Amino acid sequence: MLDDGSLLKSKLNQLIAKYKNVSYLETDPICFPKRYKDPLDIEIVSLISCLFAYGNVKNIQNFLDPIFQSMGDSPSQFLVNHHFSNSNFPKTGKGYRFQSNEDVVIFFKTLQRILSENKNSSPIFESYFLDQNGQFDPNGSFQNFQKQWESEILLTAKTKVLTYGLQFLIGKWKSKSPKKRISLFLRWMVRRKYPDFGLYRKIKPNQIPYPMDVHIQKLIKVLGIQKQNNIQLQDAFALTEFFRKVNSVDPVLYDFYLTRVGIINRCKGRYEEMICKGCELNEVCLVVPRGIEPRLQG
Numbered sequence: 001m002l003d004d005g006s007l008l009k010s011k012l013n014q015l016i017a018k019y020k021n022v023s024y025l026e027t028d029p030i031c032f033p034k035r036y037k038d039p040l041d042i043e044i045v046s047l048i049s050c051l052f053a054y055g056n057v058k059n060i061q062n063f064l065d066p067i068f069q070s071m072g073d074s075p076s077q078f079l080v081n082h083h084f085s086n087s088n089f090p091k092t093g094k095g096y097r098f099q100s101n102e103d104v105v106i107f108f109k110t111l112q113r114i115l116s117e118n119k120n121s122s123p124i125f126e127s128y129f130l131d132q133n134g135q136f137d138p139n140g141s142f143q144n145f146q147k148q149w150e151s152e153i154l155l156t157a158k159t160k161v162l163t164y165g166l167q168f169l170i171g172k173w174k175s176k177s178p179k180k181r182i183s184l185f186l187r188w189m190v191r192r193k194y195p196d197f198g199l200y201r202k203i204k205p206n207q208i209p210y211p212m213d214v215h216i217q218k219l220i221k222v223l224g225i226q227k228q229n230n231i232q233l234q235d236a237f238a239l240t241e242f243f244r245k246v247n248s249v250d251p252v253l254y255d256f257y258l259t260r261v262g263i264i265n266r267c268k269g270r271y272e273e274m275i276c277k278g279c280e281l282n283e284v285c286l287v288v289p290r291g292i293e294p295r296l297q298g
């Protein structure tokens, strides 16, 4: 890093001041659960939005928006009361990228059964992350969540093996991948401050890993925080550890704001004068030629 941490912190605070505005929520899949007030609707819509949050933002929105529109004011009530046998929900009928339409229907049927078994009361999925002692464990919680989802889907599908699409949707529990979609869901559910919902109270905001999407992966390199190319879940927890030095209680606070540098400011992960000169991070970014930034700021 280029500074002792205080400069980075001040730049992060500038980022927060710039992007802490509800208009920027529309640039993120969190815009979907933000439409609802009931905790159960927020939890259900958050899970759906995060699991399908892969690929191009426009494609994600084009797939999810009609689904949520057709579920009305309360997606949880819609699911509980819905009769899949004589419906064409979801209406798109095409599935989404790796998920066939049948995969999508099985996923929603599984959600419906889980909702009914939990008497429609939130939180439902926090317990999926906890061990036998009710604790969140960085070494096993993601696996617990994925294993439980795997068995729930197999129960619905009445098969012994998941289709490729459904396996992709929940991820492989044995994989060392950063599990960014599940991490994003955890961030929304665990962090208690803007822009997140804080519905899960047994997991602390400083325990959860960073969702390592492409934007965060670029930024941690140019900021000199992590160098490796093959990012794993342990690196996502290590990034939380790094930001604990900046904010011990709420280290994942910076995720939403850092990702705006990629999504809105179009950071390329390399020096590009037109982009970098307006970036709040240019004084702490390793790819900005030193001695240039004062001129750029003038």
Ligand code: SF4
Binding pocket: 219, 222, 261, 265, 266, 267, 268, 269, 270, 271, 272, 275, 276, 277, 279, 280, 281, 282, 285, 286, 287, 288
């Ligand atoms: S200065 Fe440029 S490369 Fe560095 S974080 Fe900002 S936009 Fe990205």
